[in-house]
Amino acid sequence: MGAKDGRKGDPEGFGPIEDQFQAIFDDFFRRPVAGSGRDRRIPMLVSLEEAASGASKVIKATFEAHCTDCKGSGVLLGGPPVFACSVCGGKRHVLQERTLTVKVPAGIDDGQVLRLAGQGDEAPLGGGQRGDLMIEVIVAPHPRLRRAGVDLFVEVRIDAETARRGGRVNVPVLDGERRIVVPAGTVSGAEMRLAGFGAVRLGAEAVPIPAEVTAAPYRSRSVGDHRGDQIVTFVVGESSTDGQDDTSEGRRAARNQGLWRTGVLAVALVAAVIGAFVLGR
Template sequence: MSKRDYYETLGVSKEADDKDIKKAYRKLAMKYHPDKNAGDKESEEKFKEINEAYQVLSDPQKRRAYDQFGHAGVDGGGFGQGGYGQGFGGGFGGFEDIFGDVFGDMFGGGFGGSARRRNAPQKGNDIRYDARIKFEEAAFGVDREIKIDRQEECEVCGGSGAKPGTSRKTCPTCGGSGEIKTYKDTMFGRMVSATTCHNCRGEGTIVEQPCENCQGRGRVRKTKKIEIKIPAGVDDGSVIKLSGEGEPGLRGGPRGDLYVAISVEPHELFKRDGYDIYYDIPITFVQAALGDEIEVPTLDGKVKYKVAEGTQSGTVFRLKGKGVPHLRTGARGDQYVKVVVEVPRSLSEKQKEILRDFAKETGEEVHEQKKGFFEKVKDKLK
C-alpha cells in the first residue's frame, strides 16, 4: 500500500516551518498515543504514521531528501530509493517522550534532554549528483566514473580540528552541555529555558590550538572520484543511492549518502514508454501495395521484417523482446513499429500516366488538380 504524503499526514502545508510542524505533531500525538488509546489498533497505526512523518519533516536533511525524492528518498536502501537506515518500529514511550521531543529545547532537557541530542552523533550531509547518459546506456547499463566535491575529515588532525599533539577542551562556558540554561520563577513554578552555547555553538567542546591545515574546522574540501554502475533499464528521472558516499558525520556519526539523479538524452529514432520502444518506419507506396522485406533498426542493430502485401499506413507490428531490459528481472520489453506510407511528391509524366491507367483498372475516378491556386492567380495577372 502506498504511503500518504507526510505533510498531509500532519495536516500542514509544504511551506510549514519547524514550529508549525512541531505544533501539528504534538496535537496529533496527544490524540492517538497508545497510552491514551489502550488496545485501539487503529490509533496505534495512526500514531506510527504521524510519528514517521514527524521524524522525517523535523529533520532538515531528511526533509530536503523527502521534498526532492518523495518517499524514495527516506524509505531505505536499494536502487531508486533514498533512505537513512532508520526505522520507526519498536514500542512506544509515554507522553513525556512527546514533550521531550517537541519541548526539550524549551525545558532544558527536562523531558528527554535537548543537550543529549545536540551532542549526539549526527549523520553527514547527503550529496546529489546529476548524471546525463545516452539512450542506449540507459537501456543496457554503463559503468561511469564521476567526480564529486565533498568535505572530508582533515588527515592532519583526524577531524578533531585541534593541532596535532593537542586535543579539544571542555567548553568552560557551558561545562560541556552545549547549552546555557536560565531559570525563572513563575506562577506555575520554576521554568527552565535553554539556549545554544555561544562559545562552543552547542558542541560542548572548543579548540584552543586549531589545526593549521583545516583552521580548526576538522574538515577540508576535496574532489573524489567514484565508480558508479548504472544498471540496465534505468529511465529518465531514476535515482541511484550510494550509501556512505556523502559527507562525514559529526561526533562519530555515519557518513551521508550520495544520490545520483539520472537524465537520459533523447534518441533520434526511438521513443521509450516504460520498457517498450516505439519507432515509425517509412515505406513506399509500392512496398505497401506489393509487400516487401524491409530492414528495421532496433537497439540491437537492424533486423529484417516481411511487410505483407496491401499493408496500410498506420499499421503497427511488434518485435518481441527488442525493447529495454526490465530493471529488476532483466526481461526485455518489445519494440512497436508503425508503418508510414510515403506518397511521392513529384512524378514524371510517364509515372503519372501509369497511375492514371491504374486508376482506370480499379474503377477509381481521379480529378487531378493541374495547377495550384497561386499559379492560377499568376496566369490571370499576365
C-alpha cells in the first residue's frame, strides 16, 4: 500500500485504512474534470548550445496512469465492504515512467515552457483525454558565452603586445572556436561584432553559424535574418588565455622588421667595404 504506511504513529489507532480514504477524498477534489488526465509540469535542462541552435532530447518522466486493478475507482471491486485498492493505494492511478523525445526549438530561452498537448497524465478512468505536458526549459550556464535575447557575449583576453600591434586570437563560439583578427591599437573594452553567430531567432530556420569570420564587422543578409550576433569584448592584460601563438601578426611584424634592419645594416657594411677598397686604391 504505499507511502502512507507508517507515516506517523497515530495515537488514536487509526491506521492505513483511514489514510486510504483520505487519499481517495483528496484525489476527488483535486480533479476538476472527470475523464481527462491532469497536466504535468516538468523541468528540462538544456545546454546553451542546444537552446540557441535547437536539439532533440530524450527525457524520462513519471506520469499518472490508469489503475487497471480498480479501473480508476480507487477501491477493491466486488465490495461492500469497501476497501482501498491495494495496487494504487486508493489513489485511482499508478505511477508509470515514460521516455519521450522532445524537440527543443532553436532559439528557446531559459524559463520558457513547451506545451505538449495530450502528453500528460492519463485519465483516471482510462480511455479519456491525457492531460498536457508542460516542459519548463532551464538553460545551463555556459563557461564562456553569455546570452541576452538572440545575441551572445564573450570576453576575450589578449596580451598587451597583440593589442598594440594587432594579431589573431581564438574565440569560443556556439560550435567550437573561430580565429579572428585583432586590429592593431585595440584597447580594453573594445568590441567586435560577429554577425550571425548568435542564437536562432525563435521560429526562424535554424541555419548553422558561419563557418568562418570574414571581415569584421560584416553582416550577411541571409544569416542576420535567422540568427543574432556574437559580441566579443577584448580585455587587454599581461598574459592571454585565448590561444595566441607565435604566428600572431604583431610578432611576425616585429620579426620582419628585425630582418629588414639586419638587411640594411649588411648592405651598408658591404658598401662601406667596397667604398674603402675603392678609396684605398
